[in-house]
Amino acid sequence: MPATDIAIVGWAQTPAVARTDATEPQLCMQANLAAIAMAGIERSDIGFTCAGSCDYLTGGPFAFVQNLDAAGAWPPIAESHVEMDGAWALYEAWVRLQHGDIDVALVFGSGKSSPSDPAELYPQQLDPYYLEPLGLDPASIAALQARALLDTGRATERDFAEVVARSRRDARTNPNAHVRDEDDPERLLAAPYTRNPLRAHDVAPVSDGAAAVVLATARRARQLTEHPVFIRGIDHRVDVHQPGMRDLATSPSTADAARRAGLGDAPVEVAELAAISSPQELIVRDAMGLGDGVAVNPSGGPLGANPVMATGLIRIIEAARRVADGTARRAVAHATNGQALQHNLVCVLEGES
Amino acid sequence: MLTGVTSSTGVANLIYRPTVPDSQTVTTTLEFPYRRSLGPVVGGFMRALGEHRILGVRTPAGEVLVPPLEYDPRTGAALEELVDVGPGGVVGSWAWVAAPTRRHPLDHPFAFALITLDGASTALVHAVDVAGEGAMRAGMRVVPRWRDEPQGRITDIEAFVPETGGQG
């Protein structure tokens, strides 16, 4: 067990939109200011800052450096960056806080997907010899994973449609989501395939947005808020990259991370999963061993809003929100990286016991 | 590249991109002219394609990884024993690409598929060239169709086609 309990004491996200005219630093600053205000701290209280973003997504080498404008890097601050979803920036900040010499950290994640075409961009994260030259786009990979799951007999296309329908209904109660329409599984199933066996609605939208979280050590957290949300366990594991070298219908790295994060120690009421396609939600649920009584993606999940590089951090926020407001005593959040659930992070949250 | 199709909800998704004419947009193109060294394992695979051979690499546990990797994902051991596989194999999962882009290997509708070649322990991702999605099924046998002029790239296999006949 970690020597130091760490809690989430503040958070914020910009309302995700299909296309914004704000710059990424502007989005980050909005999120950071709101999270800092919620936590009730001064910027000078922050001992470590960590950000998650992707230069390829932003469209410029070292673009992440400009995002630091949102953290106020003068006088000089102790900061780090990961070319990952902000959930991994949170992981790094959690590790940093274990040292015990600082007691507050700021984490943020951001991404504007609207300027680029995922089919052109995402192959750049694939093996450059065997996969990228095929133009293997994310919709195709999602569809390969979907069919792999269908072929096991453990899920049907109707199951996919029901995930989408539920996500859209729930997104209506989330002011930060933007895909909230058609929620009738029959009508969803009547839509044409865009990448047989997937339909357009089966994959997460393109969104622009940023999110921020403030972490504090337990002692400091209790001074800052009456409802600290404790990170009881956090872990991440990665599977082999080549899609043909693993079973796409399962997620061993999610199961492993969940076990190491102690998910199985007690039941959870809420699970926020960063599944960017409807079949992925079923795969992740299965890997985590979540029972039917667990509310999955009450925020609407990534199918409601998918600001890449913030999506996973937002799952942690949405899970933390429901612990802080008493909806859940214990919740789990999941973030993913790479394609077809190659790399997965699991974060278990609990209120004060 | 920016196809002008939106989903019925008007929301952009992973598959189609909206084209929004706007006087206040800026278009930037980044180009990275990489020239990659391939080494003996990946280079051996690419050279063999020019000879109409497909290679995998044998692991200490006796598996044959296709495509060949330089290190065993299970143990981290360096791998170097290249062996012939296929050239035919069996389709596992597949996905139908109804509207290919110029980045795809074929300029007409095709399937991406995971293909386990004869003698391989793992599946290769590649294209399968058939007339329609109705012709695709898990378990079908396919063989490679070779590019006339090899370039030392994975696309020296133009696509896989059903073993029993040519392109539908």
Place this chain on the structure above:
Amino acid sequence: MADETMMDDLVTLTYEELLPPNTVRFAEALVDGRILGQRCHVCARVYVPPKGYCPLDVVLLDADDDVEVSDRGVVTGFTIVAPVRYYGQTKTEPFVYASVLLDGASGTLGGQDITGVPTDQVHAGMRVRAVWKPKEERTTKGQSARGWGNVEGCISSFEATGEPDVPRAEFEEHVI
């Protein structure tokens, strides 16, 4: 025995981005022959072009914070670049790459060409003024959401004014 097999891979990525309101205002003013900055209401620094925020105070700024700065200023630093051949290089002759601190601005405009003096006489401290393109030739070309301050669509260079040099102490905080 080294394996010499190589694989060419030209990666091309295209981004189509909306300009933020602060950059749109900057670009439109530039076409109109004015240079806009934005003054932080906390520290009073003036950012050219406007960023929509102050990165030192971490406050958001908007159109109410816009201010006009002069099109005259001082060269704070420069280099003469001898072009190297690489994929995408368009320059063939050595060129000046100078930073100009406009009167009223707290930061420099980078990458400017200095004209009106031989290249070997360009020096930090020299007073310069914008050489504006004729109004009908001005465009918003080169603007970007990254906000690095491109004026090339409207200003072709900065030329020496012939005024006395500025003492280094007056601009040494902006030597970059």
